[in-house]
Amino acid sequence: MMNTTSAPVLHAAGISKFFPGSIALDDVELTLYSGEVHALLGENGAGKSTLIKCLTGAYRRDAGMIRLDGQEIDPRGPLDSQSLGIGTVYQEVNLLPNLTVADNLFLGWQPTRHGLLDRKTMVRRAGEILSGFGLEIDPSLLLSAYPIAIQQVVAIARAVEQSGKVLILDEPTASLDRDEIDLLFSVVRQLTARGIAVVFITHFLDQVFEIADRVTVLRNGRLVGTRQMDDVTQSDIVEMMLGRHLETHLRRRDRSAPGKSLLKLKNFGKRGMIEPFDLDLHEGEVVGLAGLLGSGRTETVKVIFGVTAADQGNAELRGKPVKMANPRESIAMRFGMCPEDRKTDGIVGDLSVRENIILSLQARQGWHRPLTRTKINEIVDHYVKALDIRLASPDMPIRLLSGGNQQKALLARALATEPELLILDEPTRGIDVGAHAEIIELIEHLRAHGMALVVASSEMAELVTYSNRIIVLRDRHHVRELEGDAINTGAIVRAITQQEALA
Ligand SMILES: Nc1ncnc2c1ncn2[C@@H]1O[C@H](COP(=O)(O)OP(=O)(O)OP(=O)(O)O)[C@@H](O)[C@H]1O
Ligand SMILES: [Mg+2]
The missing domain is CATH 3.40.50.300 (P-loop containing nucleotide triphosphate hydrolases)
Structure with a gap:
C-alpha cells in the first residue's frame, strides 16, 4: 500500500x-x-x-x-x-x-x-x-x-x-x-x-x-x-x-524454404543429462527450442556444441560423420555458440571488450597466427556498430560494461567466427526492448543469408516469430516438434503442459 x-x-x-x-x-x-x-x-x-x-x-x-x-x-x-x-x-x-x-x-x-x-x-x-x-x-x-x-x-x-x-x-x-x-x-x-x-x-x-x-x-x-x-x-x-517510438508487435513472418541439410543428429544424447533426440538442421533454417526451466534446453545446446560431449547416438555434418567432443573442435567445424550464463561460461572479465570479441576467432585460427591490428579493429568496430554495443572504449575491461552490453559482446564473439551453425541460448536475456527487436532482426537476417541457427529461449512469442521449426522439451525429452502453420504460442504451451496426447 x-x-x-x-x-x-x-x-x-x-x-x-x-x-x-x-x-x-x-x-x-x-x-x-x-x-x-x-x-x-x-x-x-x-x-x-x-x-x-x-x-x-x-x-x-x-x-x-x-x-x-x-x-x-x-x-x-x-x-x-x-x-x-x-x-x-x-x-x-x-x-x-x-x-x-x-x-x-x-x-x-x-x-x-x-x-x-x-x-x-x-x-x-x-x-x-x-x-x-x-x-x-x-x-x-x-x-x-x-x-x-x-x-x-x-x-x-x-x-x-x-x-x-x-x-x-x-x-x-x-x-x-x-x-x-x-x-x-x-x-x-x-x-x-x-x-x-x-x-x-x-x-x-x-x-x-x-x-x-x-x-x-x-x-x-x-x-x-x-x-x-x-x-x-x-x-x-x-x-x-x-526517446523514439518502437513497433513492438511480434508477428510470424513468411520465410523461404531452408536449403541443404547441414547437421544430422540421430539418437543423440548424454546419459543423466539429455535423453536421445534426432535433429535434422538445414542451411537457412532456425530451429527453436522451447520448454520450461530445467526442461533440457540448455543441455541440448551444450551437447550439440560439445560443451559436454554426447555419449550416445551419432552426428553427420554435410553427410560426413563428426564428433562434437569439445567447443574447440566445434568452432573448427564452424559452429558458434553464445551461452546462457555470461558470467560463468562467457566473458573473460579482465580482458578488454576487444579481446573478448575476437577470442573465438583467434582460437580457431591458432594463437601462433595472431590476427593483425587492422583486422582486429575492423572486426571489433563492425560488431560494436552492428550490435550497438554501448562502451566508452573497446579497450575497457568487459566486466565494466552494463549487463546487456556484455551479452551483446558475447554475441559478437560468436558472429566474428562467421559460423555456419550458430547456437544461441537465451539471446535476449537482459537485453532492452530496443535491442530485443534488433536481435530478432539479426536472427532473421542471418537465416536469410543461409546460416543455420539453433535458438533456445524462454520467450515463446519470440521463438514463434523467427523459427522454421520448434522443438518442445519436457523433463529432458524432446516431446514435440512444431512446423509451419502449427507454430504458435498456444501449441507450445499445450505441449509443455501435456495438455495433449503424447506425440
Ligand atoms: N566500473 C565501471 N567503470 C567504467 N564504466 C562503468 C563502470 N560501471 C558501469 N560503467 C558504465 O556506466 C554505464 C551505465 O552502466 P549500468 O551498468 O549502470 O547500465 P544498466 O542501465 O544497468 O544497463 P543493463 O540494462 O545492460 O544492465 C555503462 O556505459 C557502463 O559501461
Ligand atoms: Mg544493469
Missing part, C-alpha cells in the same frame, strides 16, 4: 557518477515511498545498476545526497546499507559458490543470538526461509550444487531477509520461470503490505505493469521522468526509454 502523502522512505537527489570516458549518472533523482513497488527502467547502459550501486555504496558517488527516513545517510558499501535496512540483489549474482547455501544466506549478518553462531540453528533457519520461497533444498550443501535459477532465489531470499525498509532487485527475474516469478511477486506484495519500498529493475515490461505502482526511467545516465503506472501505457514507457 503506497503512501505518497507521507514523507518518502528514501530520497536520492543530484546523484552523479563519472567513469573515465563516460558519464554513467548525471544529476539523477529517485524518491521511494513506503509500500510502493517502484520500477527502474532504461536501455542497456542507461545507468540503472550504477544508480543502485551508488545508493548502496558499492560505488562512491561523485555528487548527490541520499536520505533514509529523512536522515542523510552515506553507506560505505553493501554491508553498510544492509545494516540500514536496504536489502539488495545485484544484477550479477555475487554469492560464493564454494560456501554452503546457508552460509550464503547469512554471510555478513549471521544470526549470532547470544553471541554464538549455532550452525544447526543456522541451517534450520535457512531451510525455513527458503521454503517460504518454495525451495525445498538442503541448505547445508554447497551453493554450486544448484543451478543458476536456484542460486538467484537464494540471493533474493537473502536480500528480503535484510530489507527492513527498502528492497532493491536488479533484474531478479532474468533466469526465473513463471512459477518462481509468481512466488517472488507474492513475497514482494507481502513486503509492501508491511510498508517496505521495493525497487524493481527489469526488461520485462509485462512484469512492470503487473507489479509496479510507479516507474522511473533513465536514458543515457539522465532522468527522463517518474510516473504513476496508471498514467502510462507500455508504448509510453518504451518511448521514454528509447
Whole structure:
C-alpha cells in the first residue's frame, strides 16, 4: 500500500557518477515511498545498476545526497546499507559458490543470538526461509550444487531477509520461470503490505505493469521522468526509454524454404543429462527450442556444441560423420555458440571488450597466427556498430560494461567466427526492448543469408516469430516438434503442459 502523502522512505537527489570516458549518472533523482513497488527502467547502459550501486555504496558517488527516513545517510558499501535496512540483489549474482547455501544466506549478518553462531540453528533457519520461497533444498550443501535459477532465489531470499525498509532487485527475474516469478511477486506484495519500498529493475515490461505502482526511467545516465503506472501505457514507457517510438508487435513472418541439410543428429544424447533426440538442421533454417526451466534446453545446446560431449547416438555434418567432443573442435567445424550464463561460461572479465570479441576467432585460427591490428579493429568496430554495443572504449575491461552490453559482446564473439551453425541460448536475456527487436532482426537476417541457427529461449512469442521449426522439451525429452502453420504460442504451451496426447 503506497503512501505518497507521507514523507518518502528514501530520497536520492543530484546523484552523479563519472567513469573515465563516460558519464554513467548525471544529476539523477529517485524518491521511494513506503509500500510502493517502484520500477527502474532504461536501455542497456542507461545507468540503472550504477544508480543502485551508488545508493548502496558499492560505488562512491561523485555528487548527490541520499536520505533514509529523512536522515542523510552515506553507506560505505553493501554491508553498510544492509545494516540500514536496504536489502539488495545485484544484477550479477555475487554469492560464493564454494560456501554452503546457508552460509550464503547469512554471510555478513549471521544470526549470532547470544553471541554464538549455532550452525544447526543456522541451517534450520535457512531451510525455513527458503521454503517460504518454495525451495525445498538442503541448505547445508554447497551453493554450486544448484543451478543458476536456484542460486538467484537464494540471493533474493537473502536480500528480503535484510530489507527492513527498502528492497532493491536488479533484474531478479532474468533466469526465473513463471512459477518462481509468481512466488517472488507474492513475497514482494507481502513486503509492501508491511510498508517496505521495493525497487524493481527489469526488461520485462509485462512484469512492470503487473507489479509496479510507479516507474522511473533513465536514458543515457539522465532522468527522463517518474510516473504513476496508471498514467502510462507500455508504448509510453518504451518511448521514454528509447526517446523514439518502437513497433513492438511480434508477428510470424513468411520465410523461404531452408536449403541443404547441414547437421544430422540421430539418437543423440548424454546419459543423466539429455535423453536421445534426432535433429535434422538445414542451411537457412532456425530451429527453436522451447520448454520450461530445467526442461533440457540448455543441455541440448551444450551437447550439440560439445560443451559436454554426447555419449550416445551419432552426428553427420554435410553427410560426413563428426564428433562434437569439445567447443574447440566445434568452432573448427564452424559452429558458434553464445551461452546462457555470461558470467560463468562467457566473458573473460579482465580482458578488454576487444579481446573478448575476437577470442573465438583467434582460437580457431591458432594463437601462433595472431590476427593483425587492422583486422582486429575492423572486426571489433563492425560488431560494436552492428550490435550497438554501448562502451566508452573497446579497450575497457568487459566486466565494466552494463549487463546487456556484455551479452551483446558475447554475441559478437560468436558472429566474428562467421559460423555456419550458430547456437544461441537465451539471446535476449537482459537485453532492452530496443535491442530485443534488433536481435530478432539479426536472427532473421542471418537465416536469410543461409546460416543455420539453433535458438533456445524462454520467450515463446519470440521463438514463434523467427523459427522454421520448434522443438518442445519436457523433463529432458524432446516431446514435440512444431512446423509451419502449427507454430504458435498456444501449441507450445499445450505441449509443455501435456495438455495433449503424447506425440
Ligand atoms: N566500473 C565501471 N567503470 C567504467 N564504466 C562503468 C563502470 N560501471 C558501469 N560503467 C558504465 O556506466 C554505464 C551505465 O552502466 P549500468 O551498468 O549502470 O547500465 P544498466 O542501465 O544497468 O544497463 P543493463 O540494462 O545492460 O544492465 C555503462 O556505459 C557502463 O559501461
Ligand atoms: Mg544493469
